[in-house]
Amino acid sequence: MSKTFTLDGKPIPFEDGQTIMQAATAAGVYIPHLCHHPEFTPHGSCKLCNVNVNGRNCSACTFPATEGQDVLSETTEINQDRQKITQMLFVEGNHFCPSCEKSGNCQLQGVAYHLNMLDNHFPHFYAERKMDASHPDVMIDHNRCIFCTLCVRASQQADSKDVFAISGRGINKHLIVNSESGQLKDSDIDAGDRAAHICPTGAILIKRTGYTVPIGQRIYDHKQIDQVSLETEHESHG
């Protein structure tokens, strides 16, 4: 008999060492997430995967599954919290989707659509953020960075490089590039790197590919992110 916990009343089997996210995904249940990616060490920073475990809020991507846990995910209250978190991400950066190459393929947008987010609720920061178009093949638009650290982790764990890091705290937090000049062109990044393709938003883009698929025919234009996520992100077991 494998061990189980319940997720929204449904029994979910798990193996020791698995997180709630890993077990749920393996059982075909989507928990909204942005900073989580099954191939990289969980970071637990975006809080979108917030679930209630035995009465307490936890991040499903970092919290270990244990026998008999009572986990709530798809409640009105939790989804409202997730929507507020997503709205904060939108007003903290500068997300003008109609002029963004990633629109329709963007996970931040996909999650927002999934949560039926119709507005940004909070006052906009209109923070001044820069672009780095110095590299011949890869560019960064800092306006769209949500500090998920996926590029940081992918560069270290998949590319065995160390191109990105997050620097500063709170409102001054920003993505930095590991090179003498601080520019992408002087870093070790290569257009074939995992780190150049992992960004869930339109912050790291491969040049000259932005409109190869027309708007309206993109991933989340017709398919919800829960379905896409379960079809494409596979958790390693154990």
Added chain:
Amino acid sequence: MANKIRVATTSLAGCFGCHMSFLDIDERMLQLAEAVEFDRSPITDIEHCTNCDIGLIEGGVCNSENVHVLREFRKNCKTLVAVGACAINGGLPAMRNFIPLEECLTEAYLDGIGVENPQIPSDPELPLLLDKVRPIHEIVKIDYFLPGCPPSADVFWKFLTDLLEGREPSLPYELVHYD
């Protein structure tokens, strides 16, 4: 006639694209006209709002006149709706928020390529520009939001028919787009 729903519409810092998209409901406009009467709107040329049931606002606020119009709508409309990306987050016009206003004006009216008779417009009739373009929910309370650049005709139709038929408006997944 007497019990028609009164609708007002306006474009603030917008491009009228949302209004054009609204007109894309095509022949359904006839059906709408049976239930709805337009008050202040580019469609009627009525200059000021009277008591209305629904106000549709396209565009964010970029100048003092936008603020006055928005407040007039809020005062006169039971239900006020932010229509389109610019009303919701400032949209394309808000991309000037990262450039100081003086630089914007200098580039557009003094130093820009092909500018003739360079001078910054200062006629007292002209509304003053705000230092930043703002979405409308930062100025007045907004009751509903229709995202999209522009929202499709089906978004307008779904929203208005929901309201007219007494349902709480809701947009299904296929109708929610930010682009």
